[in-house]
Amino acid sequence: MNTQLEPHMKSTENTAFAPGWYTIAASQDVRPKPKRFLLNGLPIVTFRDATGRSVALLDRCSHRNAPLSAGRVVAGNIECHYHGWQFDGAGECKAIPGLCGASEHGARRVPSFACRESQGWVWVYSQAGVVPDSEPYEIPFADQPGYLTIRQRLEMPGPLDAVAENALDVPHTAFVHSGLFRKNADRKPLEVVIRALDGGAEAQYIGEQRPEGLAGRLLAPQGGEVLHWDRFLLPCIAQVEYRLSDRTHIVATTALTPRTPHVTDLFATVAVKAPIPNAILRGVVKPVAMRILRQDMEILRRQTEQVERFGGEEFASTEIDVLGLRIKKLLREAASGKVGPLQEERRIKMLV
Ligand code: FES
Ligand SMILES: [Fe+2]
Numbered sequence: 001m002n003t004q005l006e007p008h009m010k011s012t013e014n015t016a017f018a019p020g021w022y023t024i025a026a027s028q029d030v031r032p033k034p035k036r037f038l039l040n041g042l043p044i045v046t047f048r049d050a051t052g053r054s055v056a057l058l059d060r061c062s063h064r065n066a067p068l069s070a071g072r073v074v075a076g077n078i079e080c081h082y083h084g085w086q087f088d089g090a091g092e093c094k095a096i097p098g099l100c101g102a103s104e105h106g107a108r109r110v111p112s113f114a115c116r117e118s119q120g121w122v123w124v125y126s127q128a129g130v131v132p133d134s135e136p137y138e139i140p141f142a143d144q145p146g147y148l149t150i151r152q153r154l155e156m157p158g159p160l161d162a163v164a165e166n167a168l169d170v171p172h173t174a175f176v177h178s179g180l181f182r183k184n185a186d187r188k189p190l191e192v193v194i195r196a197l198d199g200g201a202e203a204q205y206i207g208e209q210r211p212e213g214l215a216g217r218l219l220a221p222q223g224g225e226v227l228h229w230d231r232f233l234l235p236c237i238a239q240v241e242y243r244l245s246d247r248t249h250i251v252a253t254t255a256l257t258p259r260t261p262h263v264t265d266l267f268a269t270v271a272v273k274a275p276i277p278n279a280i281l282r283g284v285v286k287p288v289a290m291r292i293l294r295q296d297m298e299i300l301r302r303q304t305e306q307v308e309r310f311g312g313e314e315f316a317s318t319e320i321d322v323l324g325l326r327i328k329k330l331l332r333e334a335a336s337g338k339v340g341p342l343q344e345e346r347r348i349k350m351l352v
Pocket of ligand 1: 061064065066080081082083084085
């Protein structure tokens with residue numbers, strides 16, 4: 001195996017923030033009551049307007065900058081709790097209590113963000129006042145007939161690129177998730193094809209045996225070879241797809257939303273098809289998925305603390321760190337608007 005190190009990378013910059021759609025909440029969690037969240041450090045307030053649509057505004061009253069999220073929603077408009085100015089879902093100022101005569105409410109608007117509800121999640125577009133030329137990512141197989149769909153939100157320590165790399169990284173599974181996926185013994189060689197996608201990158205694992213751990217044995221008791229892809233798609237999607245047999249298919253899609261430079265919200269949608277009744281499948285998949293996510297959360301917490309303590313990253317990579325550097329590059333290019341040529345397909349060998 002080629003273990004030649006790629007050049008060390010040292011960076012103290014924050015992770016690049018790529019424009020696009022980001023998940024902010026589960027649909028059921030957006031209510032008429034205003035709710036504040038952070039998108040890359042920016043406070044945004046979401047609520048349901050008079051038509052019941054979820055909407056998103058900058059969480060800063062245009063009058064004296066009080067947080068609108070501390071106010072309430074009155075007839076579909078958000079009312080600031082300081083002097084009672086009201087704004088509709090588009091950020092238009094609709095009322096200024098006590099003001100006599102004509103008012104130029106239009107000049108006092110609050111920036112609004114495009115907002116959509118799709119597949120159980122609420123998404124916002126990252127730039128205020130922009131009419132996006134795209135729609136939020138469509139999560140494959142979610143809620144399709146024959147698929148059990150499980151959704152879960154978690155707060156992960158670390159920047160988006162670290163959380164995405166962790167979600168798509170095979171070598172850590174034998175250690176962090178020992179016994180659930182793979183063990184660090186009896187490794188077998190397999191081939192990985194790493195290819196560029198339109199706005200993303202994919203690693204396809206060829207010749208992989210069904211993982212020996214608990215998760216694999218429950219879902220594919222017959223064993224054998226499995227098909228496995230890991231994908232990153234700009235700006236925020238990390239996806240793991242397994243076909244364990246003709247009848248067993250898992251697509252775990254996580255939408256990652258940077259809250260601050262060191263915290264990323266993870267919105268997971270796991271779509272599973274298996275020859276097991278849904279009630280049993282749910283009873284198996286959800287606890288295993290939660291255990292995996294909590295183990296990842298713990299190692300990400302330790303990694304993030306280290307990076308902060310040492311004042312930045314100093315990462316050494318080998319070719320079996322298959323997607324991490326590509327994720328950083330894709331984010332940098334998307335954030336700067338300077339997209340380079342597609343990277344060539346690469347094939348490597350790995351012991352898994
Ligand atoms: S600060 Fe919001 S109404 Fe005055
Ligand atoms: Fe993991």
